[in-house]
Amino acid sequence: MLYKGRALTKTVERKFVGVIVKEKLEKFAQYGSSNYEGKKDDLISWLVEGAPLEHRNVEDITAKVMLVNFLAIHTTAITTTNALFNLAARQEYIGPLRAEIEEVTRAHGWTKESMDRLQKLDSFMKESSRLSEAAGLSMNRKVTKDFTFSNGLTIPAGYTVVVASEGIHTDPEIYEDPHTFKGFRFCEGRNTGADSESDPLRRRMVSVDPTFLLFGHGRNACPGRFFAVNEVKALLAHILLNYDLKLPGDATEQEKLAPNRTDCASTCNPRGHVRLPAQIKNGAEHN
Numbered sequence: 704m705l706y707k708g709r710a711l712t713k714t715v716e717r718k719f720v721g722v723i724v725k726e727k728l729e730k731f732a733q734y735g736s737s738n739y740e741g742k743k744d745d746l747i748s749w750l751v752e753g754a755p756l757e758h759r760n761v762e763d764i765t766a767k768v769m770l771v772n773f774l775a776i777h778t779t780a781i782t783t784t785n786a787l788f789n790l791a792a793r794q795e796y797i798g799p800l801r802a803e804i805e806e807v808t809r810a811h812g813w814t815k816e817s818m819d820r821l822q823k824l825d826s827f828m829k830e831s832s833r834l835s836e837a838a839g840l841s842m843n844r845k846v847t848k849d850f851t852f853s854n855g856l857t858i859p860a861g862y863t864v865v866v867a868s869e870g871i872h873t874d875p876e877i878y879e880d881p882h883t884f885k886g887f888r889f890c891e892g893r894n895t896g897a898d899s900e901s902d903p904l905r906r907r908m909v910s911v912d913p914t915f916l917l918f919g920h921g922r923n924a925c926p927g928r929f930f931a932v933n934e935v936k937a938l939l940a941h942i943l944l945n946y947d948l949k950l951p952g953d954a955t956e957q958e959k960l961a962p963n964r965t966d967c968a969s970t971c972n973p974r975g976h977v978r979l980p981a982q983i984k985n986g987a988e989h990n
């Protein structure tokens with residue numbers, strides 16, 4: 704299986720992404736960084752222009768594109784799927800979220816400003832990520848020199864360490880009643896410890912904070928998080944306004960919400976086999 708997976712990746716690289724990278728490299732050899740007709744301001748162009756000479760080749764640039772695709776698409780899909788599962792299971796949130804989306808988009812259209820103003824939706828998405836273990840582990844770091852913690856534990860240089868963010872996300876000293884899903888935890892009242900109500904910006908989903916590690920922390924925190932949060936918000940807002948969601952008749956809460964533990968690495972995939980019947984508001988049912 705592993706071999707087939709690698710072979711498939713190689714084919715995708717060679718036949719699809721690699722072809723585009725090759726064209727961009729040829730244009731770069733001809734024009735450098737200057738503009739030419741039809742030049743696109745996109746990721747592949749940035750990677751070609753920014754690559755050191757020894758990595759400015761089809762194989763290395765293609766590998767980078769594939770890596771960013773993985774970092775950007777899989778994570779966003781998991782975050783959206785978990786939020787949809789939580790919405791279907793917690794119908795009481797649908798009314799208030801729809802009301803917020805209708806009010807904000809009526810006043811500000813489908814703009815970035817509107818996405819910033821969707822505070823209830825932002826909080827619901829953050830709470831969904833906190834509890835659905837989209838980030839069971841976070842922040843892989845390679846130890847570059849021996850480090851000794853205050854308790855005497857030494858991590859030798861060369862080891863890789865990772866933060867068990869699930870423990871932080873369910874720490875009662877940080878989150879009041881940590882195992883209870885509170886969709887509006889981050890936008891109303893004083894209901895988290897470190898997430899102080901006096902600093903509302905810190906409570907937003909995009910804020911990197913040692914108490915919420917979905918996007919990691921520090922210098923290497925996810926740079927795509929601003930785009931990703933807006934993307935998921937826009938998707939959910941559209942679905943909420945146009946569809947009714949419900950759990951499939953035979954799915955239990957446990958089966959539906961528990962991540963697929965056989966499929967966990969740094970992230971836990973949602974259960975792929977659970978389908979959510981979605982009905983166009985006042986219309987036919989789709990799966």
Ligand code: HEM
Binds near residue numbers: 774782918922923932
């Ligand atoms: C909900 C969606 C996303 C989640 C949960 C997520 C999560 C993460 C996490 C946990 C890291 C590691 C951070 C660390 O080690 O401190 C990371 C890194 C990264 N992410 Fe995201 N990500 C998401 C979306 C995206 C998108 C849409 C893009 C690009 C368009 C992106 C690009 C990157 C890149 C380039 C890095 C490496 C940063 C570095 O090493 O300096 N991510 N992401």
